[in-house]
Amino acid sequence: MTLPPIITFRQVSKFYGHGEATIRALDRIDLSITAGEFVSIMGPSGSGKSTAMNIIGGLDVPTSGEYLFQGIPTSGFDRAQLTLLRRHMLGFVFQGFNLLARTSAVENVELPLIYRGMDHRERRKRAMVALEQVGLKGREGHTTQELSGGQQQRVAIARAIVADPAVLLADEPTGNLDTKTSTEIMELITRLNRDNGITVIMVTHEEDIAAYGKRLLRFVDGHLASDQVQVKEHDHVL
Amino acid sequence: MFFETAKLAWRAISRNMLRSFLTVLGVVIGVAAVIAMVTVGNGTTAKVQAELSRLGTNTLFVRPGQWGPGRASSEAKRFSDKDVLAIQEQVTGLRAVAPLNRGTATVIAGGANHSSSVIGTTNDYLIAQDWDLALGRPFLANEDRGSQAGCIIGETVRKELFGSANPVGQNIRVSNVACPVVGVLAVKGQSGMGDDQDDTVLMPLKLHQRRIGGTTTISSIILSAQDGVATTKVQSDVESLLRERRRIAIGREDDFSVNDMSQIAAAMTGTTVLLTGLLGAVAAVSLLVGGIGIMNIMLVSVTERTREIGIRLAIGALERQVLTQFLVEAVMLSIFGGVSGIVAGLALAYGVVSFLGVPFVASPTIILLAFAFSAAIGMVFGYFPARRAAQLNPIEALRHE
Numbered sequence: 001m002t003l004p005p006i007i008t009f010r011q012v013s014k015f016y017g018h019g020e021a022t023i024r025a026l027d028r029i030d031l032s033i034t035a036g037e038f039v040s041i042m043g044p045s046g047s048g049k050s051t052a053m054n055i056i057g058g059l060d061v062p063t064s065g066e067y068l069f070q071g072i073p074t075s076g077f078d079r080a081q082l083t084l085l086r087r088h089m090l091g092f093v094f095q096g097f098n099l100l101a102r103t104s105a106v107e108n109v110e111l112p113l114i115y116r117g118m119d120h121r122e123r124r125k126r127a128m129v130a131l132e133q134v135g136l137k138g139r140e141g142h143t144t145q146e147l148s149g150g151q152q153q154r155v156a157i158a159r160a161i162v163a164d165p166a167v168l169l170a171d172e173p174t175g176n177l178d179t180k181t182s183t184e185i186m187e188l189i190t191r192l193n194r195d196n197g198i199t200v201i202m203v204t205h206e207e208d209i210a211a212y213g214k215r216l217l218r219f220v221d222g223h224l225a226s227d228q229v230q231v232k233e234h235d236h237v238l
Numbered sequence: 239m240f241f242e243t244a245k246l247a248w249r250a251i252s253r254n255m256l257r258s259f260l261t262v263l264g265v266v267i268g269v270a271a272v273i274a275m276v277t278v279g280n281g282t283t284a285k286v287q288a289e290l291s292r293l294g295t296n297t298l299f300v301r302p303g304q305w306g307p308g309r310a311s312s313e314a315k316r317f318s319d320k321d322v323l324a325i326q327e328q329v330t331g332l333r334a335v336a337p338l339n340r341g342t343a344t345v346i347a348g349g350a351n352h353s354s355s356v357i358g359t360t361n362d363y364l365i366a367q368d369w370d371l372a373l374g375r376p377f378l379a380n381e382d383r384g385s386q387a388g389c390i391i392g393e394t395v396r397k398e399l400f401g402s403a404n405p406v407g408q409n410i411r412v413s414n415v416a417c418p419v420v421g422v423l424a425v426k427g428q429s430g431m432g433d434d435q436d437d438t439v440l441m442p443l444k445l446h447q448r449r450i451g452g453t454t455t456i457s458s459i460i461l462s463a464q465d466g467v468a469t470t471k472v473q474s475d476v477e478s479l480l481r482e483r484r485r486i487a488i489g490r491e492d493d494f495s496v497n498d499m500s501q502i503a504a505a506m507t508g509t510t511v512l513l514t515g516l517l518g519a520v521a522a523v524s525l526l527v528g529g530i531g532i533m534n535i536m537l538v539s540v541t542e543r544t545r546e547i548g549i550r551l552a553i554g555a556l557e558r559q560v561l562t563q564f565l566v567e568a569v570m571l572s573i574f575g576g577v578s579g580i581v582a583g584l585a586l587a588y589g590v591v592s593f594l595g596v597p598f599v600a601s602p603t604i605i606l607l608a609f610a611f612s613a614a615i616g617m618v619f620g621y622f623p624a625r626r627a628a629q630l631n632p633i634e635a636l637r638h639e
Contacts, residue, residue, distance in 0.1 A: 115550075
């Protein structure tokens with residue numbers, strides 16, 4: 001018996017607006033992603049890639065079609081159930097980092113664990129482990145303002161992985177970073193995918209960043225224009 | 239989890255300390271006003287009650303007119319010597335019957351002068367008021383008849399006019415009446431209404447009527463019942479006697495009143511109840527305005543922190559958890575106002591009671607009530623902004639600048 005794919009789209013469509021002004025952000029997409037994959041998603045703005053990410057992340061729901069997570073249909077999920085899906089299965093990394101201001105690195109990382117009701121000591125221990133994994137050991141007391149962009153994104157990644165999610169969703173994770181820092185962040189994400197077995201789904205508009213993925217999806221006008229396995233030219237020895 | 243929420247709320251409040259303080263000012267003022275008034279009121283009541291228990295309940299006050307708020311007594315007929323005589327002869331169970339005329343006069347001795355309350359009465363006044371003499375003697379019979387002058391002075395008057403010297407045998411002038419001091423009253427201190435009881439000069443009623451009041455009538459009578467005699471019986475006996483003597487037809491209201499201390503206290507409390515009601519209304523309006531202030535600032539806060547709310551929702555905060563967070567913040571804010579108000583109110587009350595010379599009686603009930611009320615204000619007015627925060631769309635909230 002094989003495990004079902006972790007992410008499955010069956011004829012997923014998303015429309016915005018009504019009547020003549022209806023925008024088809026996603027038009028009957030079929031897609032499946034297996035646990036452990038590293039998928040890059042590219043496409044011009046308005047192609048539907050962000051909508052697809054939002055649906056995968058449980059932040060939005062399809063207008064029609066079915067989104068299954070680990071083989072379980074989510075169409076009947078209410079807001080609270082989608083929240084629990086995010087809480088227990090997904091980790092988010094954003095382009096703008098989205099850390100809490102005037103809050104220390106370790107407290108930012110602890111945030112998802114607070115909502116799980118974990119006690120203070122266990123929380124702190126796990127947050128420190130996550131910070132060490134992203135190479136920020138010794139910086140846990142620094143507040144968001146005291147960290148560089150690259151460091152802030154590392155804190156955000158630590159926050160995303162602290163609760164051991166099945167899937168890491170990264171929306172333009174290097175969009176606000178310079179080339180050198182981007183490389184460091186991508187190496188970190190690659191390592192998390194390879195060593196920790198976290199499924200990574202990443203939206204980007206930069207070809208060289210997308211090349212880190214083992215599979216590349218291209219969206220055009222709400223359709224999946226191409227879906228290809230990439231040659232591993234970036235298989236560095238890390 | 240609760241501790242985390244409380245910590246978060248405190249952080250949000252302390253980040254904008256001045257704004258938070260101004261937000262809750264309405265609550266502070268409302269609560270402070272109530273606490274101050276109730277505490278001062280309690281102090282006054284306690285003082286009156288202490289007075290009551292000292293005087294005993296066997297003392298009756300007879301005055302022309304009706305006692306109570308909104309009742310004019312000045313037009314009612316005053317009492318005569320014969321009324322006093324009739325009470326003494328016809329009402330049984332009395333220990334003392336003290337006629338009383340009261341006024342204010344300048345008292346002079348040597349180079350010193352002092353304005354004091356001057357009371358014309360008899361030795362029965364000392365019995366009715368349980369008042370001992372520190373020095374000298376009570377009035378003699380010929381003084382009582384008015385054929386010879388003699389004054390008993392209170393401690394305050396003695397201090398003002400004679401310093402530490404013994405005044406007995408010395409002459410004083412009470413508003414042009416020469417009068418030798420025959421006795422000094424024991425110290426009594428302040429009364430329940432806050433005036434100095436020792437600031438007084440007693441002289442025989444006859445002398446007071448003739449030389450100070452220029453009258454033959456009596457303004458009030460103090461009665462003291464014997465131990466074991468019911469004051470209610472004495473009260474009704476005196477009432478029927480006076481109705482007869484004043485020729486009041488059956489069915490018409492008394493044009494005089496006979497009250498004991500507790501009835502007088504009750505009449506005074508009547509005014510306090512009115513005042514308390516008025517104050518309660520002011521407090522309610524103030525708390526309402528304060529609550530709206532809290533709601534307003536919480537709405538501003540939700541807008542300011544839209545992105546933060548989006549992050550929390552995205553990483554797994556339930557609606558309920560976000561709602562709780564903002565609700566706790568609003569309640570903490572209003573409790574902060576409530577506690578500040580309680581402290582300010584107690585401080586204000588302390589100042590006022592010290593000034594009035596009444597005891598400081600803080601009521602735990604009203605403090606607890608004020609606390610609960612301010613918490614409820616936060617709960618009610620914080621709910622709407624908190625719900626708005628909880629129901630934000632995470633995608634839009636994350637896009638918010």
